[in-house]
Amino acid sequence: MERPDNILKEFEAFVVADAPPTVYYVPDFISEDEEAYLLAQVYKSPIPKWTQLSGRRLQNWGGLPHPRGMLAEKMPGWLQTYCDRLSALGAFSGNAANHVLVNEYKPGEGIMPHVDGPLYHPTVTTVSLGSHTLLDFYRPLGGGGGAQAGPGGGGSDGDGGEPQTEESRYQFSLLLRPRSLLVLQDHMYRSLLHGVQPRRQDTLTDRVVNLPCAGAGAVGDTLTRGTRVSLTIRHVPKVMKTKLFLGKK
Ligand SMILES: O=C(O)CCC(=O)C(=O)O
Ligand SMILES: [Fe+2]
Numbered sequence: 001m002e003r004p005d006n007i008l009k010e011f012e013a014f015v016v017a018d019a020p021p022t023v024y025y026v027p028d029f030i031s032e033d034e035e036a037y038l039l040a041q042v043y044k045s046p047i048p049k050w051t052q053l054s055g056r057r058l059q060n061w062g063g064l065p066h067p068r069g070m071l072a073e074k075m076p077g078w079l080q081t082y083c084d085r086l087s088a089l090g091a092f093s094g095n096a097a098n099h100v101l102v103n104e105y106k107p108g109e110g111i112m113p114h115v116d117g118p119l120y121h122p123t124v125t126t127v128s129l130g131s132h133t134l135l136d137f138y139r140p141l142g143g144g145g146g147a148q149a150g151p152g153g154g155g156s157d158g159d160g161g162e163p164q165t166e167e168s169r170y171q172f173s174l175l176l177r178p179r180s181l182l183v184l185q186d187h188m189y190r191s192l193l194h195g196v197q198p199r200r201q202d203t204l205t206d207r208v209v210n211l212p213c214a215g216a217g218a219v220g221d222t223l224t225r226g227t228r229v230s231l232t233i234r235h236v237p238k239v240m241k242t243k244l245f246l247g248k249k
Helices: 009-014 032-044 077-088 186-190
Strands: 023-026 050-053 056-061 099-105 111-114 123-129 133-138 170-176 181-185 193-196 201-203 222-224 228-234
Touching: 009 023, 023 170, 032 077, 032 123, 032 228, 077 099, 077 228, 181 186
Parallel strands: none
Antiparallel strands: 023 181, 050 056, 056 099, 099 228, 111 193, 123 181, 123 228, 133 170, 133 193, 201 222
């Protein structure tokens, strides 16, 4: 597979060479102070801001993405800082991040394999807080166009020939340490599914392709999960400019 020509210059040194195009993994993207500040802000949010799903809870910031356009809501300052920082690095091809999903996983929780789908510019940037996790990648069913699912829901695959198990579709994993930044683009965004197994511990294998750049951990090590909070920062291209049509026609 060819390397795309849209490699982020500032992140060139952080490309994970053993994954398909394109994964950037930046250890210690934020400091411990920033991590503590961000966690405090997440837990300061009003309770109704949380949506409980099976296996995780989430906060949606910036508006709800919708095929007809997202009704944009003001981003709070503590998230806007990181939207600006990632946009300035060129993560969204010159576009500005305008949407953040905050996910919280307790030990033993996870997210089913899914693709993030067409409502977003095809780049997701993830800052991990509080604990490590393993993000696992899977071939789509039938090797075809991919599953239809968004990050707000579970993964459900289309019809696809002979039965294929999750295990047989598993490709590799990335170790996401607290304070790291992950950027997924191109084939990694569009074609492969990603998910987090609902486990309390992770044993590192040679299928964890960013181990050399994760800065810690060796094959055979077992890591115990704590509560992990992820900030998934994205650009939603289609935004509704006005509320003119909220009334009856
Ligand atoms: O928590 C993560 O790193 C993954 C979250 C995710 O896949 C999503 O929000 O779409
Ligand atoms: Fe996702």
